[in-house]
Amino acid sequence: MSFKTQIQKRRTFGIISHPDAGKTTLTEKLLLFGGAIQEAGAVKSNKIKKSATSDFMEIERQRGISVATSVLAFLYKDKKINILDTPGHKDFAEDTFRTLTAVDSVIVVIDVAKGVEEQTEKLVEVCRMRNIPIIVFINKLDREGKDAFDLLDELELKLGLSVTPLSFPIGMGYDFKGIYNIYEKNINLFSGDNKKNIEDTIAFNDITNPELETIIGSEAAKTLRDNLELVEGVYPNFDKEKYLEGKQQPVFFGSALNNFGVRELLDCFIEIAPPPRAKMAEERLVDALEPDMTGFVFKIHANMDPKHRDRLAFIKIVSGTFERNRPYLHVRNGKKLKFSSPNAFFAEKKEIVDISYPGDIVGLHDTGNFKIGDTLTEGENLHYKGIPSFSPEHFRYINNADPMKAKQLNKGIDQLMDEGVAQLFTLEINNRKVIGTVGALQFEVIQYRLEHEYGAKCTYENFPVHKACWIDPKNSKSEEFKEFSRVKQKFLAKDKRGQLVFLADSPFSLQMAQQKYPSVKLHFTSEFD
Structure with a gap:
């Protein structure tokens, strides 16, 4: 083919x-x-x-x-x-x-x-x-x-x-009799038996045909005709x-x-529905029909199989064909990588595939090479856009609840953050770790997964932060930046990529910082030009 x-x-x-x-x-x-x-x-x-x-x-x-x-x-x-x-x-x-x-x-x-x-x-x-x-x-x-x-x-x-x-x-709730399929011109009758795979479908081109009454009853037939007339008009x-x-x-x-x-x-x-579409990279538009393989990591998942502590990077193939055991360039690292067992998915069931095409999602076993947003190509320096980190809404200190398991805890936090489950900030002043999430439920998920997948226990402490703002490093040599760093020292942290982040404790302090240090550019997502 x-x-x-x-x-x-x-x-x-x-x-x-x-x-x-x-x-x-x-x-x-x-x-x-x-x-x-x-x-x-x-x-x-x-x-x-x-x-x-x-x-x-x-x-x-x-x-x-x-x-x-x-x-x-x-x-x-x-x-x-x-x-x-x-x-x-x-x-x-x-x-x-x-x-x-x-x-x-x-x-x-x-x-x-x-x-x-x-x-x-x-x-x-x-x-x-x-x-x-x-x-x-x-x-x-x-x-x-x-x-x-x-x-x-x-x-x-x-x-x-x-x-x-x-x-x-045709009707709803207790009166629900079925559906008139406008696209295929047929009636689908509802029996309410969810054990049956497929319901009765009756081809019905002419809605004015009196046979409609015998199928769904006269009142339902009249309502359906009125409704379809309205649909056509509106x-x-x-x-x-x-x-x-x-x-x-x-x-x-x-x-x-x-x-x-x-x-x-x-x-x-x-x-x-459309087949695989072209995708915009920072450098150019990449068409699915191009012969050279390009793809990007949109998700990382650790421990899909708890028996084998595996970590998978999910890659969407954008163009070309992805072949097993063929070397591809990891653009961010500048290294060529080969993959001996790329997986296709069926929920947690996986099977090794020899060749994948644009539109396919491939799982690659990852030993820590990948981050979300990474690009794989056949040699071209391409960067796919649009996978930024947003400022979290909830922040907590994370503490080790079992000193004997410090190594497991660090590994667990490291891998879960790479998945994009939450964001990790390390405070400059004392190296304490702060976790930021979009919703409070994520803290429970992290705690649960650390214990059940890594054998590590953690506790949380509240850390009052209003917003995380990424600091543009362009003016980092200026006197104003040095003054900002000195005054705001206890609110500065590094994210997982080593980018400097200002953790503003209130809307007021964020506003004051922006007014007082205008040359220090603050961003609310981690991707900025």
Whole structure:
């Protein structure tokens, strides 16, 4: 099969939503349709009966939430589909933001009862900034929820989307009878039996046909006809080009838990979603069809297999082919590296692959060479952009609770910080270590993983910091900089890369520092020119 055909076959996308909208359940059902798993795990309000395939970390199984992005691949209708299932919980938003740099399109899951929620707004904003094509899946239709038109209005008002429904519900909650698929012109009847894989689908081109009454009842038929007339009058026809440019967003309705409306979503998705797209590097735009391999690390995960203390760097292939045992340039280190066992993924199951194509996610065993954002090429000096560290919102001192395990603790902290779980700052004045996170729940995850994966125990102490600001080193020789360093000595730290950071203890002290030392440039992300 030619290189170009391999690229056209691939669809790499992320699934994003607010927690509990049913994202992980939808991922499972997509795998079920892809024949990748035989039976779905039911994820229910923190009581896991069978934990979901994509939630493979022990802490995820206990809590019933996703805390790390999972990579899952399967074949469906001759297309190679790579799903990145992201954490919905806002405390792990940074992992999700980074993952969005590695996808070519996204599916946004909305809960029919709750509508658009805060976390969804933030994630969709990131997608819109990057013009990522979006498909919306409105989930849990077998429960009572908001009116379909109200939800479509909410998507336009709160998320700034330009929506066009490609399916429409027949009733909702107790009256839910099924879905009319506008895209394929058929009716999908709901039996409410989630053990069945595929529901009855009846081809139905002509909505005025009186046979509709016999299938769904006269009242439901009248409502459906009225609704479809309204859809036609209010919403634009689906335009694939606009969708690919991120200017129009198709909407599907369904119930992931009951396996309903998922096949329609998947069938439409593989038809319209983009194959691997070109990506902007600092130096130039890199096209997926270029023959030379380039890729970047968007995630690092330690101890995917607790039996072997392994550390994997997840690489998104942007162009060319990635081949086993072939040397590639690690741009930041300036070294050539070979990989004897690159992995493809199915949640925590891995298999060695000889060749990978653009759009694929490859796991490379890492002994500490990689950091998030690193680029691999065949020799060209390229740097892929867009994976900065943001200023954390919570800060705590980390202390060793078991002096006999200092080495394990340091190794654990080192590796977890490389994963981007949180950020580590070492104070200049006394070398004490401070951990900064986006959400408070991450401290628990770090404590749990240090104990269960590294055999080390830690305790925390509060450290009052308002914001971490990265200091531009350009004027580090100036008198003003020296004065700033002397006065603010106890608030200065180095991050993991050795960049100098000012940990401002309040909005007032940050404002005063900016006014008093204007030549000392402060940045709220770690990437700046």
